[in-house]
Amino acid sequence: MQTGRHFLAIPGPTVIPDRVLRAMNVPMVNIYEGPLIETTHSLFPDLKTLAGTAGEAVMYIANGHGAWEGALANTIHPGDEVLVLESGRFAVGWGAQAAQMGATVHTIQAPPRRGVDPAAVETRLREDKNHAIRAVLVVQVDTASGVWNDIEAIRRAMDAAGHPALLMVDCIACFGCIPFEMDAWGVDVMVAACQKGLMTPPGLGFVFANDKAMANRHARGCTSAYWDWLPRTQPDMYYKIFCGTAPVQHIFGLREALDMMAEEGKDAIFARHARLAGAVRAAVAHWGQGGPIECNIVDEAARSNAVTTILTGDIDAQAMRRVCEDDLNVTLGLGIGMDANSTFRIGHMGHVNEVMILGVLGAVELALSKMGVPFAKGGVEAAVASLNG
Ligand SMILES: *Cc1c(COP(=O)(O)O)cnc(C)c1O
Secondary structure, eight states, X not given: OOOSOOEEESSSSOOOOHHHHHHHOOOOOOSSSSHHHHHHHHHHHHHHHHHTOSSEEEEXXXXXXXXXXXXXXXXXXXXXXXXXXXSSHHHHHHHHHHHHTTOEEEEEEOOTTSOOOHHHHHHHHHHXXXXXXXXXXXXXXXXXXXXXXXXXXXXXXXXXXXXXXXXXXXXXXXXXXSOOOHHHHTOSEEEEEXXXXXXXXXXXXXXXXXXHHHHHHHHHOOSOTTTOHHHHTOTTOHHHHTTSSOOHHHHHHHHHHHHHHHHHOHHHHHHHHHHHHHHHHHHHHHHGGGSSOEESOOSGGGBOSSEEEEEOTTSOHHHXXXXXXXXXXXXXXXXXXXXXXXXEEEEOOSSOOHHHHHHXXXXXXXXXXXXXXXXXXXXXXXXXXXXXX
C-alpha cells in the first residue's frame, strides 16, 4: 500500500480536479428537459471561446479517435486526397484513419526530432496544380514526439501556395493549455477532446468547423449518420446534439472544469503551462550534462508546453518508469511510436502545479540515482531556479 496521493503524470488522461469529480457524482437526470439541457447549451460558447472561433462546435460521446473520425466523415469522401503532415505518432494515426475511410493519403514527414517544415508544405501544395488535395491534416502538439507545430506558419504556407485545401488541426493534446486561435489563424476544422487540458474523464470529443468547412459539408454530405455535424448543430433539437442519449455525468463534469478554467483565466493557464514546461526542460537539460538524457525535440522553440518527450539513450527507460511507479507513486508516460526502452514522457497538462511537477522531477532523479546510471544530479534544483526566474 502506498500513502499520499498517486500522481498520474502521463499525457492524458490527466489528473481530474476533486471539484470535477464531485460535480460528476450525481444521479441520472431527465435528459429531455431541465438542468442538463441548460448545462449542455452553456458549454458551447465556452468551448468556442477556448478554440478562438465563431464557427460551429459539435460534441461527441467519444475519445480523440472518435473526434478524428467526426472531422473526416464530414469533409473527406472515398477517393479524396489528403495531405498528412507527420511529426509523431498521432498525425500518422489520423492519416491511417483517413486511409481506411477511403482517402488517398499523401504524407510529408517532419525532419527527425523537429516540427513540420512549412516550406515543405508550400512546395508540396504548389505541385498539386489541379488542387486534388482536399485537406491538410496536422497535429498542433504531438503527444508522442512532444513537438509543437506552428499552425500559423503552416496556414501561411498554404496561402502562399494559393491552395484551397481545408486546414484540419488536431489540438487534442493541448486544447486549453496553449494558445490556439482558430479563426485568426485560418484553421477550417479543429479536433479536441476533454481528457487532457480540460481535466475531465475521457469520453467527450469535439470538432469545430468554420463556414468553409460547413459549406463543404452542405455541398458534399457526410459519410456517416452518427458523425454528421448537421443534426448536432441544431440547438432546437436537443436530442440531436449527441445523436441519442446525452453523457450526463460528463456534461456536469465539463461544466465544472470550464468554470475552474474561467476562474483562473485563459492567459494565466497558458502562463502556468509555459512555466511548468520550462521547469521540466530545465531539469532535463541539467540531467543531460552528465549522461545521455535529452529532450526529443531538438529545436527549443518547437518543444510543447503540454508534454515533454525525453530520450534516455542506453539508460533503461522502462526500468526507470517501473521504479517511479512501484516505489515512488508516480506514473510516467511511456514512449509510443518510438523505442520505449529509451524514451519516456512527462505530461504537464491540465490540473498540475509546481508541487506536482517538482515532485515528478524529484522522483525521476531519485529513480535514476537508485539505478546508478550516468546523469548530472541537480535537475530538480535547475527546475526550482527556472520557476524562480
Ligand atoms: C491523446 C491524443 C489523441 C488520441 O486521443 P484518444 O482520446 O486516446 O483517442 C490524438 N491526438 C493527440 C495529439 C493526442 O494527444
